[in-house]
Amino acid sequence: MNGVRQMWRVACYEWFDALRSRRALVVLLLYMAAAVCNMHWSINLLHKLENELATVLQLPQSEQTGVVSTALWKSKPFQRIMKQMAQNDLVLQDITGKHPVELIYAWFAFFYTPLLVVLVSGNRIAEDLGSGTVRYMIFRISRISWTLGKFLGQTLMIGLALILSGLGAYAVAKYRLSGSGTPDLCVNVLQWSVRAWIFSIPYLGLAMGLSHLTRSASKATVMGIIAITVCFVLSLLLRHFTTETGWRAYLPYLNMLMPEDHKMYLWRNALAPLVTGTAYLLTLGFCYLLTGYAFFRKRDV
Amino acid sequence: MNHAIETLDLVKRYGARRALDGLSLAVPRFAVLGLIGPNGAGKTTWMMSVAGFLHLSSGSVNLLGGGPFDPAVHGGRITILPQDSELPLESRPLELLTHYGRLQGLARPEAARSATAMLNEVHLGDRLNAPIRSLSHGMRKRVMIAQCFIGYPEVVLLDEPLSGLDPREVAHMRSFLTRRRGRQTLVISSHNLHDIEVMCDHVAFIEKGRTVRIATLEEVVGKASTLVYQVTAEPADHDALATAVPEAALAFDAAASALLCRYDPALTTPEAINRRLLPALLAQCGVTTVTRGASLETEYLKNL
Numbered sequence: 282m283n284g285v286r287q288m289w290r291v292a293c294y295e296w297f298d299a300l301r302s303r304r305a306l307v308v309l310l311l312y313m314a315a316a317v318c319n320m321h322w323s324i325n326l327l328h329k330l331e332n333e334l335a336t337v338l339q340l341p342q343s344e345q346t347g348v349v350s351t352a353l354w355k356s357k358p359f360q361r362i363m364k365q366m367a368q369n370d371l372v373l374q375d376i377t378g379k380h381p382v383e384l385i386y387a388w389f390a391f392f393y394t395p396l397l398v399v400l401v402s403g404n405r406i407a408e409d410l411g412s413g414t415v416r417y418m419i420f421r422i423s424r425i426s427w428t429l430g431k432f433l434g435q436t437l438m439i440g441l442a443l444i445l446s447g448l449g450a451y452a453v454a455k456y457r458l459s460g461s462g463t464p465d466l467c468v469n470v471l472q473w474s475v476r477a478w479i480f481s482i483p484y485l486g487l488a489m490g491l492s493h494l495t496r497s498a499s500k501a502t503v504m505g506i507i508a509i510t511v512c513f514v515l516s517l518l519l520r521h522f523t524t525e526t527g528w529r530a531y532l533p534y535l536n537m538l539m540p541e542d543h544k545m546y547l548w549r550n551a552l553a554p555l556v557t558g559t560a561y562l563l564t565l566g567f568c569y570l571l572t573g574y575a576f577f578r579k580r581d582v
Numbered sequence: 583m584n585h586a587i588e589t590l591d592l593v594k595r596y597g598a599r600r601a602l603d604g605l606s607l608a609v610p611r612f613a614v615l616g617l618i619g620p621n622g623a624g625k626t627t628w629m630m631s632v633a634g635f636l637h638l639s640s641g642s643v644n645l646l647g648g649g650p651f652d653p654a655v656h657g658g659r660i661t662i663l664p665q666d667s668e669l670p671l672e673s674r675p676l677e678l679l680t681h682y683g684r685l686q687g688l689a690r691p692e693a694a695r696s697a698t699a700m701l702n703e704v705h706l707g708d709r710l711n712a713p714i715r716s717l718s719h720g721m722r723k724r725v726m727i728a729q730c731f732i733g734y735p736e737v738v739l740l741d742e743p744l745s746g747l748d749p750r751e752v753a754h755m756r757s758f759l760t761r762r763r764g765r766q767t768l769v770i771s772s773h774n775l776h777d778i779e780v781m782c783d784h785v786a787f788i789e790k791g792r793t794v795r796i797a798t799l800e801e802v803v804g805k806a807s808t809l810v811y812q813v814t815a816e817p818a819d820h821d822a823l824a825t826a827v828p829e830a831a832l833a834f835d836a837a838a839s840a841l842l843c844r845y846d847p848a849l850t851t852p853e854a855i856n857r858r859l860l861p862a863l864l865a866q867c868g869v870t871t872v873t874r875g876a877s878l879e880t881e882y883l884k885n886l
Contacts, residue, residue, distance in 0.1 A: 290685060
């Protein structure tokens with residue numbers, strides 16, 4: 282039987298098994314609940330700001346949250362101000378055309394997905410190495426099929442979590458914000474789920490790659506949390522210390538190894554940057570994963 | 583190809599310690615071989631090396647004539663019951679074994695059929711869909727044994743298969759494994775020498791990472807060439823006994839309180855020896871039992 286088919290079977294079983302795992306299910310539901318709460322609180326905040334704005338301008342307060350914000354967001358002068366404030370004109374140009382609900386959800390998804398990845402998937406391989414479960418697999422299939430299958434299964438799991446969180450956020454927006462119940466908005470929110478899913482892949486590769494190095498599930502989770510924090514901070518530092526001349530001019534190349542550096546591609550509308558970003562992020566994910574696998578390939582289980 | 587497994591000069595180092603120290607062992611095809619040795623002798627390390635779990639420091643392994651373990655060549659043809667390895671706790675026995683079967687290349691209906699048959703064989707037919715988490719230690723062990731026989735592999739390595747099972751299941755598993763003789767190659771590691779004696783037709787004594795002896799059970803215990811008389815007291819007149827059976831060699835094992843009579847099966851028969859030796863022996867002491875062959879335990883302890 283070829284390796285790809287075996288990998289797919291491992292992936293399907295892994296997904297199925299992860300869904301049954303109470304811990305993964307709890308994290309998944311918590312993530313969905315967090316997306317719902319985030320949307321709810323953001324709408325509350327929006328409502329409060331609109332009321333304060335109406336009070337300052339001595340206008341009658343609106344019953345429906347979002348009417349003022351949407352009008353403001355879409356106004357040309359406001360968009361001109363935002364463009365002047367932002368450094369990346371292209372990104373800003375793209376995001377000012379979006380509905381606030383999309384942006385609230387996108388911010389949430391991009392910010393918390395790495396944490397979701399580490400909590401759900403960061404210890405799956407270490408767990409199997411520690412309990413010896415892996416021994417029932419690797420005399421049946423190759424180690425690489427097992428690793429890639431686990432990775433693919435967890436990718437599907439994260440995808441499900443993001444889709445559910447997107448639907449949850451949309452449902453809250455539909456009932457709390459006027460004019461937000463359109464199917465277009467639902468599709469757009471789900472598009473952001475897909476973008477966040479692509480963004481999760483390098484973190485998944487990083488967390489699962491690290492998971493090959495230890496037999497302790499809790500140690501793997503801690504290593505994953507440290508790794509994503511280091512990636513985030515390092516990316517900020519590299520951007521901060523970059524100059525146009527001297528050796529620091531090469532720092533952006535180093536930054537290309539960090540997932541954060543490619544996030545901006547995913548905020549764009551055009552297909553070209555989206556494809557470029559996706560290619561970078563997928564490559565990074567597989568590189569991280571296979572670095573961990575290189576160690577696992579040589580280790581005793 | 584006469585041997586299912588051939589391992590030559592295997593060395594596995596853990597720092598300065600050598601878990602395998604030049605262990606060579608050839609397992610004949612369709613044999614049921616018992617691996618016997620004290621704790622830390624290298625039995626588990628040998629099995630794990632053969633199954634590709636461990637990377638050897640040196641030495642060579644040849645499995646079914648296809649070189650060292652390679653999942654592309656040996657996947658589905660060799661299975662193992664590893665020691666101290668848990669099954670996925672959230673899984674159900676039937677779906678898990680079906681999954682394993684499919685990974686071995688079986689079609690879904692065939693894998694499901696094989697899994698159901700094996701689970702019924704280990705008396706878990708009523709727990710096919712119970713989470714493994716909810717099964718007792720012994721039941722989990724039986725699922726572990728069942729997974730070894732999915733898809734009828736050519737070679738099965740079993741590390742302490744009967745430990746943790748209740749007496750009824752031990753007897754059943756012994757009978758099940760004995761029935762594999764001549765159909766599959768089995769290697770069984772166990773500290774219970776009685777189990778080995780019942781199930782195996784070959785034995786290998788392993789000590790300090792080396793093979794001390796490998797032979798057929800027949801050769802080791804001498805079933806065809808030894809009679810053991812369990813006596814109530816040591817016979818006083820050995821000469822009278824020797825005169826009764828001049829073609830045999832007699833020795834008294836004081837620790838076991840047994841008289842061992844070794845003979846050449848080409849020259850005489852056990853019945854002929856009994857006819858002449860028993861009256862001479864009964865004249866001197868009581869005889870409680872007469873058995874063919876020494877016990878494996880006696881032979882094992884002699885080889886240490």
